[in-house]
Amino acid sequence: MASEIQIEVNEQFHTIAAAPDTPLLYVLSNELLLTGPRFGCGLAQCGSCSVLVDGVETRSCVTRVAAVKNKSITTLEGLPSWYAKQKGLSATPALHPVQQAMIDEQALHCGYCYNGMIIKAAELLSKVPQPTVTQIRSAMDGHLCRCGTYPRVLKAIQRAAQTEVSK
Amino acid sequence: MTHSPSPHAFPRREFLKAGGAIIIGFTFCGVSYGQEGADFVAFAGGSDQPDPRQLDTWLAIHADNTATIFLGFVELGQGSTTALLQIAAEELDLGMNQVTSVRLDTNRSPNQGATAASAAIARGGPRLRAAAAEARQTLLTLASRRLNVPIGRLPASNGIVSVVEDPKQSITYGQLLGDKPFHVTFTGTAPLKPVSAYKIVGARVPRNDIPDKVSGKYVYMQNLRVSGMLHGRVVRPRGQSAYADGARVLKVDESSIKDIAGVQIVRRRDFIGVVAPNEWDAVRAARQLKVTWSPARTLRANTGVHEQMRAAKTIDSVLRESGDVTAALGRATHRVSETYRGPYQSHAPFGPACALAQVTAESALIMCSTQNAFDTRAQLSQVLGMPVGKVRVQYYEGSGTFGRSCYNDAAQAASIMSQETGKPVRVQFMRWDELGWDNYGPPHLAEVRAGVDSHGKIVAYEYRGWQHVWSTTETSQQLAQGTLPAESDDGVARQLNKLNLASMYDIPNVRLVNHRVPGINGYLKGANLRSPLDISFSFASEQTIDELAYLSGFDPLAFRQQNMTDGRWLAVLNAVAQAAKWTPRKAALRLSAARVVAGRGIAMGTHLSSYAAAVAEIEVNKETGRIVAKHIYGALDAGLAVNPAFIESEISGMLVQATSRMLKDEVTFSDSNVTSLDWNSYPVLRFEECPEVTTIVVQRMDQKSSGAGEEALCSAAAAIANAFFDATGVRLREYPMTPSRVLSALKL
Numbered sequence: 001m002a003s004e005i006q007i008e009v010n011e012q013f014h015t016i017a018a019a020p021d022t023p024l025l026y027v028l029s030n031e032l033l034l035t036g037p038r039f040g041c042g043l044a045q046c047g048s049c050s051v052l053v054d055g056v057e058t059r060s061c062v063t064r065v066a067a068v069k070n071k072s073i074t075t076l077e078g079l080p081s082w083y084a085k086q087k088g089l090s091a092t093p094a095l096h097p098v099q100q101a102m103i104d105e106q107a108l109h110c111g112y113c114y115n116g117m118i119i120k121a122a123e124l125l126s127k128v129p130q131p132t133v134t135q136i137r138s139a140m141d142g143h144l145c146r147c148g149t150y151p152r153v154l155k156a157i158q159r160a161a162q163t164e165v166s167k
Numbered sequence: 168m169t170h171s172p173s174p175h176a177f178p179r180r181e182f183l184k185a186g187g188a189i190i191i192g193f194t195f196c197g198v199s200y201g202q203e204g205a206d207f208v209a210f211a212g213g214s215d216q217p218d219p220r221q222l223d224t225w226l227a228i229h230a231d232n233t234a235t236i237f238l239g240f241v242e243l244g245q246g247s248t249t250a251l252l253q254i255a256a257e258e259l260d261l262g263m264n265q266v267t268s269v270r271l272d273t274n275r276s277p278n279q280g281a282t283a284a285s286a287a288i289a290r291g292g293p294r295l296r297a298a299a300a301e302a303r304q305t306l307l308t309l310a311s312r313r314l315n316v317p318i319g320r321l322p323a324s325n326g327i328v329s330v331v332e333d334p335k336q337s338i339t340y341g342q343l344l345g346d347k348p349f350h351v352t353f354t355g356t357a358p359l360k361p362v363s364a365y366k367i368v369g370a371r372v373p374r375n376d377i378p379d380k381v382s383g384k385y386v387y388m389q390n391l392r393v394s395g396m397l398h399g400r401v402v403r404p405r406g407q408s409a410y411a412d413g414a415r416v417l418k419v420d421e422s423s424i425k426d427i428a429g430v431q432i433v434r435r436r437d438f439i440g441v442v443a444p445n446e447w448d449a450v451r452a453a454r455q456l457k458v459t460w461s462p463a464r465t466l467r468a469n470t471g472v473h474e475q476m477r478a479a480k481t482i483d484s485v486l487r488e489s490g491d492v493t494a495a496l497g498r499a500t501h502r503v504s505e506t507y508r509g510p511y512q513s514h515a516p517f518g519p520a521c522a523l524a525q526v527t528a529e530s531a532l533i534m535c536s537t538q539n540a541f542d543t544r545a546q547l548s549q550v551l552g553m554p555v556g557k558v559r560v561q562y563y564e565g566s567g568t569f570g571r572s573c574y575n576d577a578a579q580a581a582s583i584m585s586q587e588t589g590k591p592v593r594v595q596f597m598r599w600d601e602l603g604w605d606n607y608g609p610p611h612l613a614e615v616r617a618g619v620d621s622h623g624k625i626v627a628y629e630y631r632g633w634q635h636v637w638s639t640t641e642t643s644q645q646l647a648q649g650t651l652p653a654e655s656d657d658g659v660a661r662q663l664n665k666l667n668l669a670s671m672y673d674i675p676n677v678r679l680v681n682h683r684v685p686g687i688n689g690y691l692k693g694a695n696l697r698s699p700l701d702i703s704f705s706f707a708s709e710q711t712i713d714e715l716a717y718l719s720g721f722d723p724l725a726f727r728q729q730n731m732t733d734g735r736w737l738a739v740l741n742a743v744a745q746a747a748k749w750t751p752r753k754a755a756l757r758l759s760a761a762r763v764v765a766g767r768g769i770a771m772g773t774h775l776s777s778y779a780a781a782v783a784e785i786e787v788n789k790e791t792g793r794i795v796a797k798h799i800y801g802a803l804d805a806g807l808a809v810n811p812a813f814i815e816s817e818i819s820g821m822l823v824q825a826t827s828r829m830l831k832d833e834v835t836f837s838d839s840n841v842t843s844l845d846w847n848s849y850p851v852l853r854f855e856e857c858p859e860v861t862t863i864v865v866q867r868m869d870q871k872s873s874g875a876g877e878e879a880l881c882s883a884a885a886a887i888a889n890a891f892f893d894a895t896g897v898r899l900r901e902y903p904m905t906p907s908r909v910l911s912a913l914k915l
Contacts, residue, residue, distance in 0.1 A: 022447045030446055035390040036383035040518055040566075041598040042450075045846040048518060076383035099381040106373060106812060109820055110244030111380035112387060112518045112566030140854040144846060146517040147244055147567045148823025150857035152816070 005065055009034070010078030020066035025049045027065050028075060036076025036115045040144075047116030047143035051075050052082065057123045076115045079122055086126060098122050101160040102153075109147035116143045121157045130161050215556040216278050216541065222305070222349040224277050225298035226255065230345030232326045233265045234302075236295070239279025240287040241271050241538065241562045242376055245876050246813035247287035249374045253809055254292050257367040258299035258360055260323040261340075271562040273544050281539035283570070283695065284660070284775060285874020288809055292872055294355075301357035302349065309343045362807070362868055369868065371812040376564075388536045388563035389521045389595060396523065396591035397431075398446040399584040400453035401643070402439040406603040406841030408463035410638055410652060411687045413437060413645050415461035423457035432456065433587045438647035440584045442592055453597070464839050465689050473508045473612045475689065476633040481682040482656075486663050490676030492616070495627035499618025501718035503711055508901040509611040509703030511834035513849060514696055518566035519601035520577035523593040526585040530557045535578040536565030543575050550579045550644050551586060569697035569824075571606050579643035599844040604642050607834050608696025609634050609686070611703035615711045623719040625669075625730050629678040630708060632663045634700060635686035637693045654686050659775070660699035667704050667773050667881065669712065671736040672727070691834070691841065698774040698877035702828055702884045706902055709770040709885035713754065713892065722751040723769050723889065735804050735867075739780040740771060742863045743802035747782035754889070755896040763788050765797075766894025770885035776873035778804040778865075781822070783858075783886035787894045789913055792906030794891065796826045796858035799883050804865035805875040811864045814875045818862040825883035827852035833903050 002017045007024075009032060016031045023042075028034045028051070037060050040048025044059040051060045052074040074082040079099065084092040095103075098121045108114050117140070124131055124139045131139065136157050145153070217224040217237075227235045236255045242248040248268055256266045269275075279291050303323065310328040311318045320331045329337035362368075379385040404414050416437045424430055424441070430452040433440040439458060443449040467475045496502055522535035531551055537543040540560040548555040560578075568574060573596055581594040596604075612633040620626050640652035655661065662681045669677065686693055716726030724744050731737055749769065758764070764787050771780045782800040787793075799822040808814050831850050835843045843849035884902075892898050897912050 019447065026446045026450075029390070030392070033392065034383070035386060038387065038389050038518055039595060041846060043598060043845055045598075046517065095382060102381045103373075103377055106377060106816060108244065108377060108380055109816070110517070110564065110567035111377070111385065112389075114381055115383065118381060137855045137857070143854060144517065144851060145854075146515060146569075146824070146851060148820040148827070148852070148857075149816075150823060150852075150854050151819055151860045153854075154857075 005069060007065065007068055007073060008071070009073045010075060011081060018065050020064060022065045023061050024051070024063045024065050024068055024073070025060040028060060034075050034077055038112060038115055040113070046113070047120065048113055050116040050119040052119060052123060055123065055126060057120050076118060079118065083122065096122055097160040097163050098125065098157065101156040101163065104159060105152050105156040107149055107152035107156045109149055113143060113145045117145070117153050121153070121160070124157070125161060125164070129164055131157070216273060217275055219277050220353050222298060222301055222351045222353045225295065225353065226302055227346070228302070228306070228340050228344040230341045232339045232341035233267065234259060234261055234340070236266055236268045237276050238268045238271065238291070239277040240282045240291045242564050243282060243538070244567050245287070245817055246374045246810060247282070248376070249372060250288055250809045250813055251291060251295055252375070253367045253370070253372055254296050255299045257365055258296050259303050260326065262325045263367060263372055265326055271540050273540050273560045278541045281542065283538050285876040285878065288872045289776065289874050292809065296359060297355045297357065298353060300359050301351070301353055301355070304357040305349055305351050306340050306343055310338055313338055313343065368809050369807070369866070370810070372810055374813070386563065387518070388534065388565040389518050391523055391534060391563055392593070393523065393525070393591050396593050397442040397444055397584070397588060398449040399433070399440050399442045399581060399592045399594040400449045400597065401580050401594065401600055402441060402453050402456050402458055403600065403604060404460050404840060405599055406836065406844055407642070407691060408840055409465040409689050410692050412463040412465055413642070413652070416458060417461050418459040420457035424452045424455050427452050427455070431588065433584045435583055435587065435647040436649045438583060438643055440580060440594070442584050442588055450597070462839065466836055466838050467689060468838055469511065469834065469836050472511070472610050472690070476610070476612055476635060476684045479684045481633065481684050483683070484681050485678065486665055486681050487677055487679040492627045492629045492676045492678045495676035496616060496618045499626050500621040501715065502616070502618045503714045503718070504616040505711065505900055507613040507615065507703070507707035507710070509706060510903065511607040511610050511691055512696055512828055512832040513602055513605045513607055513834055513843070514569050514572035515602060515605070515832070515849060515851060516566045516568045516572050519596035519598055520573035521565060521593070521595040522574070522578040522581040523591060524578070524581035524585040525591040526551060526582055530559070531582060532559045532561065533578050533582055534561045534563050536563060536568065536574045537578065538568065538571065538574070543578055546575060546641065546644065547578060547582055550647065551582055570608070570695040570699070573601050573605060576604065576641040576643050579641055583643060583647055602849050603841050603844050606638055606692045606694030608699065609637070609693035611700055613703065613707035615707050617711050617715055619715040619719050623721050623726060623729060625672055625674045625712070625715060627676040628669050628674045630663065630668050631680040631682060632704070633682040633684055635684040635690050635693055637661055637695070638686065642692070652687065656683055660695050664701055664704055664774070666775060667701050668708050671733060671771050672712070672730045673732055674730070691836065698880045701772060701774050701881035702825065705770060705772040705881035705885035706888055709772065709882070710888050710898060713768070713889045714898070717754050720753060723754055724749055725751055727769070727771065735778045736771065738865055739778045739802040739804050742865055743780040743782050743800050744769065746802065746861050746863055747784070747800045749782060754893045758896050762790050764894045766890040766892070768886040768889025768891070768893055770882045770889055772882035772885060774874060774877040774881070777806070777875060777878035779879040779882045781879065781882040781886040783883065783890045785887060785890040785894060787891060787909065789895070792909035792913070794830055794904055794909060795856065796830065796887060798859040798861070799826060799886070800861040800863070801879045801883055802863035802865060803875060803879045804867055805878065806867050806870035806873045808864050808866050809872055811866060814864045815862045817875050818864070818879045819860045821877070821879040822860045822862070822883045823852060823857055825880045826858055826887065829884040829887045829902055829904060831903050831905070833905070
């Protein structure tokens, strides 16, 4: 049965009516009409639906909406603002450095998996600002890309990390 | 130059779909592709689609001095929609910031056939270029009248036409035509800009779809919602059975979902779906609905499919015969004769198929991710029982599909559910639907014999190949209408690829025999999977060539070089060898007893009309059987590279995907159903397994553009196979080269 649940997404509070076992992804897509997180497998195997829950990369396709009450959810759309807050910036940039690096590297093909790629990379850099190649490959291993753009994702993450150094 | 083609000039059936096809073309010659001299530009017109003979079908000039280009091709992540705009902007003398395109829509886009066979630039480019040139000429004629100056003295730049002696005297395209139609017949005869004057074509313009894709603003098909719509899911057995068996419903237990409020079951014969206002309810209901299916046990498991094809009654044809292979083999110094096997592989798009249909009694609008909107529309018209002219298909990009995955199936499912409920219905396949009901890339069996003389010259080559045909009926239609599925056996992509099978080498005695296996009984659904069958062909063929090099005592690169004369093939081969710092030595000379051994391999290949070569450096763990691709190098000559950066990106993706297909991708099935239904049971290459890649684009401004979306795949795959031999001294003759296959090969 649907019940009223309050969730915080991209620094805004929403009251939604949903069965408590509804996966967060369906709430984000259908109630909040967010287009960043997308369905890929519904099994937490691919990373297409990833969001940050209190800064931790989480698979929204298997996360019950009731489990994220009182937690702060950030989607791809809210990533620049999340980053500004994290870094104590006075203004929110148009894009998170990882997003900008993906453009600079012209990394993607279809880009469907890039929601998860970017969310995961942002999480990684928030914890390890200067990751090694091994750390990047290991952190990103749970995110699949069928187009085969891993080498460019790797380069883009390195570029984003480098941007932070040169700032 | 326009002339009437003969009826046999259409290599792919897509062009014949629309009744009363009207064809305007430049050079049509024969049924072959680029390397054999064809330069075909085909599209169909008809009463149910925009008239391709009108320039207004191709582009529009706006008052703000910009242009909208109506593309007949779709974005699949390959960058073609940006590259096509480069071609249009170049010929129109507009800047890239002055041109945009609109999504493909059967009601307003020119029918250019499928965005497949790497055709967007190769086939779509010349036509768009001619249309843009004709538009430019028309605009200059208007300017000449307005300014009273002859065309020859009116240069144009960024959409501003000025008088050469007095540049202050100028007028813009927008002022000349702003938002009014051309009303001009498209003749294809306007003069084209010389290649030497190109500024935009050949430049590394960034892709126009990337910023929205990384910011989250891009609307993928899966993101689309309309008001009042229902969410639908299909209900099918987990994993398809043999193609002709479909799935037969014995009983539907409606009470099994009575606890989920608001769900409706949609049934049409054996087609079953559920719809609900709430998506999670639809997902749960599809999972929970108890349906009893008629058991089907007519498959042989995937381990037996090659023997099944070998024993089948086949339709045979000799695709190429020169000299006398048997006699030449008899005289050869060294001979090889081996059997090779390739698996069913899935398109496995990362996001499962999705479609949204709004069907009323009068008309239907279907939004989906098809590679061929006009073909999709024709099928939907049959499924809906509605004339083609009442059905409208709009393209929304999904995730990379690499051929005909389930996108038509999902479009049909949404249409049926919408027609039954009278409401808009959005259908998204679940992961198991997509992997379990795909139109898979078919398996392949090859028997190859070849021989070499005492000087290392290849003297004989025979390739006999077995593969089954493609299914053309989508599952939703088959289940809903109860019709026996149809199949397609025509077209180059369904038989041995003459251009790929050793055509790069100068061999006096060659025989290619195609064994066509009727696919209806006891096989899975088959269709075009990126570079159809070429990975299997190259896996067999390029290992054969490598083996001849080994037996003759030659370095694999030197052996290939001495057996080739074609300059373009040699150029890609040398380019990739140079990039990989290839040093000459015979293969398998550095065998060691170490647990992890390294090897390198080289191979060549193509799909239709381009030239590719690859080098692979791998490691093999002899204890675990695990192969790690360390570094793959790929060189591609696709003629004039409209945007070299896009081709580099495509090569990079192909090298990685080829690694996945060579090492991991494999559809598994029992005697009743497909069993590879998620990313655990259908594993693909992961981030940590990804090789480093080096890409080389051989730019050929003097050659026409050819395909760049599939052509580098098979050489990379075969290079990995050859590297395995270099590392271990053992040949693997079946892929994917999984740990278990590696271990059993090493034990022999």
